[in-house]
Amino acid sequence: MKRSGRSNPAGGTPLNSEGDLNISPRRQAWLNANLDAETRRWLDEDAKYFLHQSLSTPCLNVLTACAGPYLQDLQGKRILDFHGNSVHQIGFGHARVIEAIQQQMQTLSFCSRRYTNIPAIELAKKLAKLAPGSLSKILLTPGGTGAIGIALKLARVATGRFKTISMWDSFHGASLDAISIGGEAIFRQGVGPLLPGTEHVPPPDAQHCLWGCGGECTLKCADYVEYVLQKEGDIAAVVAETVRSVPFIPPKDYWKRIRDACDRHGALLILDEIPNCLGRTGKMFTVEHYDIVPDMLVIGKGLGGGIFPLSALIAREDLDIAADRALGHYTHEKNPVACAAALATIEVLEQERLLENARKLGDYALTRMRAMKQEHPVIGDVRGLGLLMGIELVKDRQTGQRATDLAEEVLYRALSKGLNFKLSMGNIITLAPPLNITQEQIDGALDILDACLSEATG
Numbered sequence: 001m002k003r004s005g006r007s008n009p010a011g012g013t014p015l016n017s018e019g020d021l022n023i024s025p026r027r028q029a030w031l032n033a034n035l036d037a038e039t040r041r042w043l044d045e046d047a048k049y050f051l052h053q054s055l056s057t058p059c060l061n062v063l064t065a066c067a068g069p070y071l072q073d074l075q076g077k078r079i080l081d082f083h084g085n086s087v088h089q090i091g092f093g094h095a096r097v098i099e100a101i102q103q104q105m106q107t108l109s110f111c112s113r114r115y116t117n118i119p120a121i122e123l124a125k126k127l128a129k130l131a132p133g134s135l136s137k138i139l140l141t142p143g144g145t146g147a148i149g150i151a152l153k154l155a156r157v158a159t160g161r162f163k164t165i166s167m168w169d170s171f172h173g174a175s176l177d178a179i180s181i182g183g184e185a186i187f188r189q190g191v192g193p194l195l196p197g198t199e200h201v202p203p204p205d206a207q208h209c210l211w212g213c214g215g216e217c218t219l220k221c222a223d224y225v226e227y228v229l230q231k232e233g234d235i236a237a238v239v240a241e242t243v244r245s246v247p248f249i250p251p252k253d254y255w256k257r258i259r260d261a262c263d264r265h266g267a268l269l270i271l272d273e274i275p276n277c278l279g280r281t282g283k284m285f286t287v288e289h290y291d292i293v294p295d296m297l298v299i300g301k302g303l304g305g306g307i308f309p310l311s312a313l314i315a316r317e318d319l320d321i322a323a324d325r326a327l328g329h330y331t332h333e334k335n336p337v338a339c340a341a342a343l344a345t346i347e348v349l350e351q352e353r354l355l356e357n358a359r360k361l362g363d364y365a366l367t368r369m370r371a372m373k374q375e376h377p378v379i380g381d382v383r384g385l386g387l388l389m390g391i392e393l394v395k396d397r398q399t400g401q402r403a404t405d406l407a408e409e410v411l412y413r414a415l416s417k418g419l420n421f422k423l424s425m426g427n428i429i430t431l432a433p434p435l436n437i438t439q440e441q442i443d444g445a446l447d448i449l450d451a452c453l454s455e456a457t458g
């Protein structure tokens with residue numbers, strides 16, 4: 001069904017694009033109803049000693065354990081985690097990764113500057129082998145934000161230009177350079193001036209399209225990227241998430257069109273797959289769905305096996321052009337324990353055939369989600385790529401207006417029933433389970449959502 005296109009493409013919910021906020025009255029009501037005195041005492045301590053910010057402290061609950069797809073809270077309650085901050089492709093605390101970490105810690109636990117180590121070299125070699133095209137030169141960082149910063153610097157060195165094009169509503173990290181290219185008010189408002197020359201364009205969001213495509217992308221958003229490339233004339237790089245988790249999954253030709261436009265206008269293409277790399281979408285890298293090769297690919301999150309913070313910039317071989325500068329210089333750049341964890345993680349993905357599982361169970365879940373859409377008029381759209389899935393809640397299917405209040409209610413109901421997930425853009429139930437999830441666990445999660453939707457709308 002084609003939309004009337006009357007919904008406000010800019011959203012109208014500027015502060016909850018990245019996730020649910022901790023200042024909502026529903027949060028407080030949930031705490032009062034669900035937590036015991038000891039948990040509340042620890043939450044008070046957390047609130048006393050940590051700086052408060054909108055996406056963490058004051059926190060929701062206190063965790064004591066995690067294993068496989070489950071978290072466990074202080075009251076001993078098990079929570080199926082379809083959020084996991086996107087670090088849990090192989091689940092939490094995988095035995096193979098713990099074993100690799102323990103072994104590595106007993107020999108070389110850190111790598112001082114000027115030295116390298118075999119796990120780091122093996123990891124770089126493995127990533128170069130896995131990455132598409134000539135993406136084969138690596139820099140490691142402890143976090144994704146740092147890797148994005150390096151990509152921006154390398155693009156400046158390579159092109160002699162400084163401007164970027166990135167997307168509204170995107171997230172590339174919380175540092176000043178990353179929020180300058182990011183497109184979320186909750187990170188950008190009131191902390192400027194941000195980096196100059198950071199042009200923003202609308203994302204490929206067919207459900208809330210500025211050009212009114214009404215749910216079927218006509219690629220006008222991709223053409224607009226070329227329009228800006230041409231008008232500016234001196235853009236260093238287009239930086240974007242290959243697939244935004246999970247508000248939008250661009251159509252097949254979207255990246256091809258932007259890749260060609262970048263080539264025509266001398267700009268580099270930097271794709272951020274920090275949360276959605278390593279099999280999440282059913283391919284090792286999400287860009288493999290689009291048959292193009294970016295100039296730089298940034299990965300992270302689950303790379304450290306969900307235990308160690310580790311990210312990587314994987315650049316085109318011929319971008320190895322800054323030998324006389326310091327692009328990264330992070331203390332834990334080649335941490336051997338983190339690298340051993342990453343090698344073990346990739347081994348698990350390959351040996352347990354988790355990409356295949358992501359494709360199979362992603363298809364299964366999407367079929368069930370489509371059936372749920374028939375039952376619940378508040379579901380405006382369901383979408384998925386592998387095990388990155390979204391259920392968009394709307395006030396009205398015709399207008400596509402975001403049902404943010406309802407989505408928050410569904411979230412807190414689901415948390416009470418033991419299911420955790422992210423809300424994106426305030427109204428999109430974003431489901432990202434571990435890739436070794438079982439069909440029974442997927443069914444369990446969707447049963448909870450089904451019940452919560454019925455309760456919240458009944």
Ligand SMILES: Cc1ncc(COP(=O)(O)O)c(C=O)c1O
Nearest residue numbers: 143144145171172173272274275
């Ligand atoms: C798309 C994207 N880019 C960058 C980052 C930043 O990564 P990190 O938190 O490891 O610095 C994130 C983290 O959520 C992300 O989702």
